[in-house]
Amino acid sequence: MAFSTYDFLPVSREDMISRGWYYYDFLLISGDAYVDHPSFGAAVIGRVLEAEGFRVAILAQPAFRDESAVLAMGKPRYAALVTSGNLDSMVAHYTAAKRRRGEDFYSPGKKAGLRPDRALTVYCGLVRSAFPELPIIIGGLEASLRRFAHYDYWDNRVRRPILFDTGADYLVYGMGENAIVELAKRMSSRGKPADLTDVRGTGFIARDASACSGNPVVCESYEEVSASKEAYARATMLQHYEHDAVRGRTVVQECDGRALVIRPPARVPSTGELDRIYSLPYTREPHPMYADAGGVPAIDEVRFSIIHNRGCFGGCNFCALAFHQGRTVSSRSHESVVAEAVRITKSEGFKGYIHDVGGPTANFRRPSCQAQLERGMCPRNCLSPEPCPSLEVDHTDYVLLLRRLAALPGVKKVFVRSGVRFDYMVLDGKGEFFAELVKNHISGQLKVAPEHCVDKVLYYMEKPRNAAFEKFSEKFLRLNERYGKRQFLVPYLISSHPGSTLRDAIALAEYLNRTGRHPEQVQDFYPTPGTISTCMYYTGLDPRTMEPVYVPRAREEKAMQRALLQWRKPDNRAIVRRALEKGGRRDLIGYGKRFLVPPAKQGN
Numbered sequence: 279m280a281f282s283t284y285d286f287l288p289v290s291r292e293d294m295i296s297r298g299w300y301y302y303d304f305l306l307i308s309g310d311a312y313v314d315h316p317s318f319g320a321a322v323i324g325r326v327l328e329a330e331g332f333r334v335a336i337l338a339q340p341a342f343r344d345e346s347a348v349l350a351m352g353k354p355r356y357a358a359l360v361t362s363g364n365l366d367s368m369v370a371h372y373t374a375a376k377r378r379r380g381e382d383f384y385s386p387g388k389k390a391g392l393r394p395d396r397a398l399t400v401y402c403g404l405v406r407s408a409f410p411e412l413p414i415i416i417g418g419l420e421a422s423l424r425r426f427a428h429y430d431y432w433d434n435r436v437r438r439p440i441l442f443d444t445g446a447d448y449l450v451y452g453m454g455e456n457a458i459v460e461l462a463k464r465m466s467s468r469g470k471p472a473d474l475t476d477v478r479g480t481g482f483i484a485r486d487a488s489a490c491s492g493n494p495v496v497c498e499s500y501e502e503v504s505a506s507k508e509a510y511a512r513a514t515m516l517q518h519y520e521h522d523a524v525r526g527r528t529v530v531q532e533c534d535g536r537a538l539v540i541r542p543p544a545r546v547p548s549t550g551e552l553d554r555i556y557s558l559p560y561t562r563e564p565h566p567m568y569a570d571a572g573g574v575p576a577i578d579e580v581r582f583s584i585i586h587n588r589g590c591f592g593g594c595n596f597c598a599l600a601f602h603q604g605r606t607v608s609s610r611s612h613e614s615v616v617a618e619a620v621r622i623t624k625s626e627g628f629k630g631y632i633h634d635v636g637g638p639t640a641n642f643r644r645p646s647c648q649a650q651l652e653r654g655m656c657p658r659n660c661l662s663p664e665p666c667p668s669l670e671v672d673h674t675d676y677v678l679l680l681r682r683l684a685a686l687p688g689v690k691k692v693f694v695r696s697g698v699r700f701d702y703m704v705l706d707g708k709g710e711f712f713a714e715l716v717k718n719h720i721s722g723q724l725k726v727a728p729e730h731c732v733d734k735v736l737y738y739m740e741k742p743r744n745a746a747f748e749k750f751s752e753k754f755l756r757l758n759e760r761y762g763k764r765q766f767l768v769p770y771l772i773s774s775h776p777g778s779t780l781r782d783a784i785a786l787a788e789y790l791n792r793t794g795r796h797p798e799q800v801q802d803f804y805p806t807p808g809t810i811s812t813c814m815y816y817t818g819l820d821p822r823t824m825e826p827v828y829v830p831r832a833r834e835e836k837a838m839q840r841a842l843l844q845w846r847k848p849d850n851r852a853i854v855r856r857a858l859e860k861g862g863r864r865d866l867i868g869y870g871k872r873f874l875v876p877p878a879k880q881g882n
Contacts, residue, residue: 280626281561282566285561286336286565287325287334287336288302289335289337289565290351293335294335294352302333302335303333303334303354303356303466304335304354304355304358304462305334305348305351305357305358305359306320306324306337306358306361307337307340307358307359307360307401308338308363309362309397310393310576311384311385311392311564311565311574311576312336313564313565314561314564315561315562315581316555316562316585317580317583317585318364319361319364319419320336320338320361320418322555322558323359323361323455323458325558325559326455327459328558329554329558332466340401340404342393342394342397342401344404347404348408348409354412356413356465356466357413357415358405358409358412358413358415359416360398360402360414361418361421363418364418364419364576365384366423366806366807367393367420368395368432369804369806370393372432374801374802374803376431378390383575383576385574386568386572386574387572387573387575396443398418398440398443398446399440399443399444402414402416402444402445402446406445414445414446415446415447416449417450417451417454417458419602420440420807421440422451422452423806424437424807424808425449425451425540425808426517426531426538426808427499427504429805429812431807431812436503436504438500439481441481441482442483442533442534442536442538447482448461448474448482449480451543452479452543452544452603453544453603454479456545456547457479461474461477461480464477475491478543478544478545479542480540480541482539483538484530486535487530487532487537490528490530492528494527494528494529494530494539495516495530496530496531496532497512497513497517497529498531499531500533500534507818508819510816511813511821511824514810514821515821515822516529517529517601519657520542521543521600521604522605522606522655523544523545523546523654524650524652524653526654527542528542546588546604546606546608547588547608549608549609549610550611552588553610556614562581562621562622563581564577580633580634581625581627582625583633583636584618584619584634584635584683585610586610586615586643587607587637587639587642588607588609588637589603589604589607589608589638589642590605590607590638591606591607591642591646591655591660592639592659593605593660593661593740594727594739595738595739595809595810595814596772596803596809597809598806598808599638605655605660606650606651606655607645609642609643612678612679612682615679615683616682616683619683619686623687630688630690631690631691632689632693633693634693634694634695635680635692636694636695636696639698640695641694642699643675643676644670645670646668646670647666647668647670661701662701662736662737662742663733664742665701671706673703674708677711680694691719691721694724695725697726697727698724698726700728700746700747700750701742701746701750704746709753712754713757716754716758716763716765717761717763720763723765723767723768724768725770726767726769726770727770728769729770729772729775730771730772730775730786731744731747731786731789732744732778732786734782735777738775738820739772739775739777751767751793754767767795768797769797770801771797771800772800772801773803773842773843774802774830774840775803775811776803776811776820776829777814778839779828780830780860781862783857784857784863786843787842787854788866791845791871791872798844800844803815810822814829815829815831838853838854838857838860841853842854842857845875855867855875855878858874858875
């Protein structure tokens with residue numbers, strides 16, 4: 279199906295006028311190219327506001343040297359909504375080694391440099407210059423994870439809460455549909471600024487803590503967390519603890535003589551609310567204006583995929599999900615997912631394969647226990663290091679959903695390509711999902727995330743003990759043999775995570791060699807804003823216990839830990855030998871299967 283520009287939200291002043299719009303309500307500025315698909319946050323917010331009767335225009339990846347691109351759109355009636363896109367702009371631009379990326383999959387033709395570093399701050403400056411009195415609301419992942427004072431890996435220092443750097447009026451964090459609609463409705467009814475300060479899932483700057491209504495909890499100030507790593511660790515744990523839609527309280531953090539106020543998280547969306555969000559008239563395509571530049575590559579991974587859930591109670595310490603979407607899982611109805619699948623079958627280029635029915639964690643479709651719906655999430659992890667006795671394990675609903683999708687006319691195969699929680703799967707005594715997954719829903723490779731094999735390191739990651747992965751791997755092999763399949767596990771691994779010593783990295787390399795796994799891709803630990811692992815990296819403390827934790831920071835050791843995970847590569851042999859010598863494991867240098875690398879040739 280070919281789409282015209284009228285099937286999308288307007289992207290220019292001319293576009294608005296052609297629709298007979300001589301005013302509009304909200305200008306939505308995004309650091310990503312405009313892709314009208316529910317996997318892209320800007321598209322979701324735009325469509326949700328449109329469904330509420332508001333006129334929204336999209337300004338995607340505007341030129342950022344001056345305000346001319348913003349001025350060209352004309353002033354909206356109510357506010358500018360600003361997001362850096364689906365990723366933090368610094369993560370989008372730089373590798374874990376702080377090298378500039380040469381490609382940007384969220385830009386037309388993968389062209390890099392179409393959004394600025396620290397995009398929220400730059401875009402807000404453009405809006406303020408163009409329309410000085412216009413309210414600005416920031417949102418998306420960059421705003422969400424930087425809402426409090428936070429360690430910034432690229433500056434190697436603690437930065438202020440992002441509202442202070444951007445000069446925006448309000449911040450929406452988490453999955454912001456309900457919050458942005460509430461703000462929009464109050465603005466359209468000519469609400470005063472004071473009327474906008476009690477919306478869940480939002481933040482703003484107040485005169486001081488006394489100006490905050492209710493019974494807020496005060497965490498250490500920006501000045502305190504900048505001066506004391508112990509204070510930073512304490513503040514981090516408080517902020518994560520209060521990020522709960524049931525029991526969370528307003529959190530106040532003082533900064534520069536004023537007070538940041540972060541209201542409790544928005545309520546977890548109901549099934550009906552999610553269904554409405556995903557039923558909106560997305561074209562599921564990049565805007566036609568990008569056709570000559572080669573389209574927007576980020577669509578390729580999701581064009582024929584479906585998101586069926588939100589939230590993740592896995593709670594890995596290095597993951598942004600817990601502090602963004604939250605740990606309480608909510609899911610769409612079967613009818614909603616099936617309706618989206620039917621739309622996909624009618625899409626141009628669909629060849630009968632639904633690439634994914636997933637989300638943050640593919641095999642979560644229910645809360646981890648019913649008690650959390652009344653009392654909120656427990657401080658302890660539901661799955662790590664051992665599963666909680668109250669954990670309710672059931673894949674029945676997900677199995678039925680996959681069966682319904684696979685039976686649709688025009689569907690040849692339904693795959694699960696999002697990560698699955700293998701530790702949750704092995705706890706399911708029925709085993710029905712595991713069997714059907716292996717038999718019907720893997721396209722040759724299954725992504726899983728053991729991350730490491732040393733239990734001490736897994737503890738710092740908030741991952742299950744390695745025995746759970748071993749049990750999963752053995753059953754995966756048996757099921758493949760039963761069904762005559764030749765399918766492979768693709769394990770995600772992280773090197774140099776806080777708590778991982780060089781000897782731990784060597785132990786992981788030994789384990790991979792012994793089990794016959796040869797990862798093609800590994801990830802250096804990347805200290806992204808807002809996570810507990812990043813707190814460990816910055817402070818050298820485990821904020822859960824306030825005990826010291828080893829942090830590999832030296833460039834040479836980080837290179838060694840990474841190379842050890844890919845010891846088979848000829849280019850890595852020299853550095854692997856140095857790592858083994860430094861770690862006191864020369865016994866792993868030699869010829870034969872149990873050795874990692876051969877001895878250096880004489881003269882090398």
